[in-house]
Amino acid sequence: MASAPTPKIALNGVAKSFGSRTILNGIDLSIEPGESMAIIGQSGSGKSVTLKCILGLVTPDRGSILIDGENVVGLRGRDQERVRAKFGMLFQGGALFDSLPVWRNVTFALTRGHARNAAEMRKIAEENLERVGLDNRILNLRPSELSGGMQKRVALARAIAPRPEIIFFDEPTTGLDPIRADVINDLIVSLVEDLGVTALTITHDMASARKIAHRVAMLYDGRIIWRGPRDRLYDTGNPYVDQFVQGKADGPIQ
Numbered sequence: 001m002a003s004a005p006t007p008k009i010a011l012n013g014v015a016k017s018f019g020s021r022t023i024l025n026g027i028d029l030s031i032e033p034g035e036s037m038a039i040i041g042q043s044g045s046g047k048s049v050t051l052k053c054i055l056g057l058v059t060p061d062r063g064s065i066l067i068d069g070e071n072v073v074g075l076r077g078r079d080q081e082r083v084r085a086k087f088g089m090l091f092q093g094g095a096l097f098d099s100l101p102v103w104r105n106v107t108f109a110l111t112r113g114h115a116r117n118a119a120e121m122r123k124i125a126e127e128n129l130e131r132v133g134l135d136n137r138i139l140n141l142r143p144s145e146l147s148g149g150m151q152k153r154v155a156l157a158r159a160i161a162p163r164p165e166i167i168f169f170d171e172p173t174t175g176l177d178p179i180r181a182d183v184i185n186d187l188i189v190s191l192v193e194d195l196g197v198t199a200l201t202i203t204h205d206m207a208s209a210r211k212i213a214h215r216v217a218m219l220y221d222g223r224i225i226w227r228g229p230r231d232r233l234y235d236t237g238n239p240y241v242d243q244f245v246q247g248k249a250d251g252p253i254q
């Protein structure tokens with residue numbers, strides 16, 4: 001019998017408290033290579049803390065986080081850098097540097113701020129901007145000269161430029177109107193497919209979660225209370241998920 005492939009990301013019993021407040025109380029979640037997973041949940045439910053644990057920015061109190069089967073909890077220095085080189089990140093709000101032109105923003109992770117062959121970097125920026133539907137006329141502009149939707153695309157181009165194995169999307173549609181949000185969702189879907197990356201998105205935008213992700217997991221009260229294919233999201237039979245995805249004030253979540 002063929003053995004199951006090693007998950008790209010696996011969280012086992014991840015727990016984290018800040019002082020006396022327990023935020024994560026045993027998160028179990030497994031994401032397969034090439035899979036796109038979305039974590040949904042209320043504001044303050046711990047989606048960002050989960051992401052920060054995976055990124056190594058927050059150290060869990062208990063549990064393990066495996067990337068390609070390697071426990072990354074507590075890694076430091078070169079080992080941590082090696083693992084982080086697998087990651088790309090689309091930050092909420094884009095987090096572009098306005099002091100730098102678009103092309104330097106896109107190639108930032110490649111140069112790590114050091115001077116590198118500018119012509120080569122501009123070419124890489126151009127290729128990645130093209131992938132997100134932007135042309136080279138914006139290469140020399142500052143991010144503040146672009147619309148919100150274009151800034152998101154530039155941030156996407158920056159996230160994919162180093163060809164990461166795993167991309168994290170933190171609220172990718174925040175601040176965009178529903179039409180522009182849908183354009184970004186479509187782009188994310190095609191990038192994930194074309195580049196064959198594993199994707200983890202945290203969001204409270206249900207339209208985004210349903211479009212971007214193959215599977216969705218809901219975080220509530222420090223645990224994953226439901227996970228399943230996106231088509232089941234509105235048919236889970238779980239009153240907590242029902243209330244959340246339908247945005248109802250009445251229900252078990254108060």
Ligand SMILES: Nc1ncnc2c1ncn2[C@@H]1O[C@H](COP(=O)(O)OP(=O)(O)OP(=O)(O)O)[C@@H](O)[C@H]1O
Nearest residue numbers: 018023041042043044045046047048049050202204
């Ligand atoms: N470093 C920290 N120190 C203390 N408390 C923290 C810290 N980081 C996060 N928290 C708390 O953990 C809880 C979960 O925060 P988190 O940002 O993960 O929520 P979230 O689900 O991402 O919410 P949102 O959708 O609003 O971004 C919050 O109550 C927050 O105040």
